[in-house]
Amino acid sequence: MGDNLKNTYLGAPARVLEVENLTSIEKLYTLRFLDNDINNKFNFIPGQFVMFNVPGIGEFPVSICSSPTRTGYLQLCIRRAGRVTKYVHENIVEGSIVYIRGPYGNGFPLEEMKNSPIVLVAGGLGMAPLRSILLYHLDTQHFSDLYLFYGVRNYELMLFKREIRTLLRGYYNVHVYLSFEDIDRGARELIRLYRKSIVRGMVTDALEVLRGSVPFEESYAVMCGPPVMYKFVVKKLLDLKVRPDRIYMTLERRMKCGIGKCGHCIVGTSTSIKYVCLDGPVFTYWDVLSTKGLIE
Ligand SMILES: Cc1cc2nc3c(=O)[nH]c(=O)nc-3n(C[C@H](O)[C@H](O)[C@H](O)COP(=O)(O)OP(=O)(O)OC[C@H]3O[C@@H](n4cnc5c(N)ncnc54)[C@H](O)[C@@H]3O)c2cc1C
Ligand code: FES
Structure with a gap:
């Protein structure tokens, strides 16, 4: 697991392979370590994060949003929030070298959750760490069923649009439900195509609508989103009879x-x-x- 990356404050150099604009404020960076040995050994658990360092500018923590099953590269979804992330958005392009240390933190207890249904509740940028679990499940069929509830303000701000649209068409044991606070053109189109999977309102409204259709009592629940979301989602999950010891959140x-x-x-x-x-x-x-x- 690349202990060398944990014990240095600079980290290991990585090249940016690709930058994709996801929304007007979020970009997806695909990186590969220059040292092949590190690429081969770097392992992580969904939910862990790395420190992203631009020498002379600064560093910040960012969740890994790719899956450990897809080796040889890392993906990070970075929102332009302040000084360093603004610099990254404006100056870090394909071919740039940055420094990565980690992985840090505990990650999700995947073994405990194995073969159970899982309910992912994402708000806004919270979709980034949860995408790692989603991709992991697509590659390994780790859970019996995966229910993704993703709340965003409008379609423009939705992350990973291509992937979400593919899953909305229907994929074996992955069930996607979206909530939009504002119905813009993209949201209207999705409602027309997938009426049963989309709710106008908050992510808690989508959970309520699916009350009878999701096996909440047997499920693990994992949530990630803006701080204001947590207490409302926890209350709703408890009301839907998710067991308190099966509710996880990433902060x-x-x-x-x-x-x-x-x-x-x-x-x-x-x-x-x-x-x-x-x-x-x-x-x-x-x-x-x-x-x-x-x-x-
Ligand atoms: C474990 C962890 C995982 C994270 N994962 C991601 C991710 O996947 N993608 C991503 O874009 N960002 C993620 N963040 C947040 C990211 O680290 C901050 O946005 C970044 O540090 C901002 O740095 P800056 O210099 O650009 O902004 P600053 O100039 O330091 O701050 C700009 C604004 O952002 C706010 N801010 C800064 N840090 C945080 C924070 N940690 N939480 C909430 N608000 C903050 C400040 O209060 C200020 O309003 C994560 C943070 C943590 C702790
Ligand atoms: S970030 Fe330094 S102790 Fe946690």
Whole structure:
């Protein structure tokens, strides 16, 4: 698992193979390490993240959105949020060299979830780490069924449009449901084509509409999205009878070192402290109940 990448603050050089515009604010970067040995050994669990470093500019944590089953390259979906990510959007192009260290964090407990149904609940950019599980399942049939609920403001802001549209057409045991707050042209077209899979409103509305059609009581649930989404989605999942010990969420906090040294990502109080970079970013509902401040 490339320990050399964990123990250096610079990381290993990687070449950008491709940059794809996903929306007006998010791009998908496909990278390959210059060192073939690292390419062959680099392994990760969906839900883990890497630190993306541009020397002289800065670095930031970013979830891996490709699947560990697709080896030899890494994909990262990067939103233009502030200083460093703006630089990346404007200056890092095909052929650029950046530095990657990791993988960090715990990732999703895939073995525990094996052969059960899984419900993925994504909001906005939260689709990025969940895509890693989705692709993993497409390659390995790890779950008995996969239900993806993806809420976005409008079609323009939807990530991975091509892949989602392919899955909407129907794919064996993968079931995709979308919710749009605003119905733009793209959303209208999808509603026309896939009326039963699309809801106007929030992702919790889509969960409610599918109340009788998804085996929530037997499922694991994994959610990722903007902080405001969590408490509403947890409440809805509990109401739909998902077992509390089967609810997982991936959380983002400001990070600096990514390896438990700087304390930037600490949450909780003296009775229960968590380092989001080490103990997370994937947490259970029980962690949330016992750790003050994990979700707002
Ligand atoms: C575990 C983890 C996984 C992440 N995965 C992804 C990903 O897959 N794709 C992606 O685009 N981004 C991801 N992020 C967020 C990303 O790290 C931040 O957007 C990035 O650090 C912003 O850096 P910047 O210098 O461009 O912005 P800054 O100039 O530092 O900040 C710009 C704005 O972004 C906000 N911001 C900065 N960091 C965070 C954060 N961690 N959470 C919420 N708001 C933040 C600031 O408050 C400010 O409003 C992840 C963060 C974590 C901790
Ligand atoms: S980011 Fe430094 S301790 Fe977590």
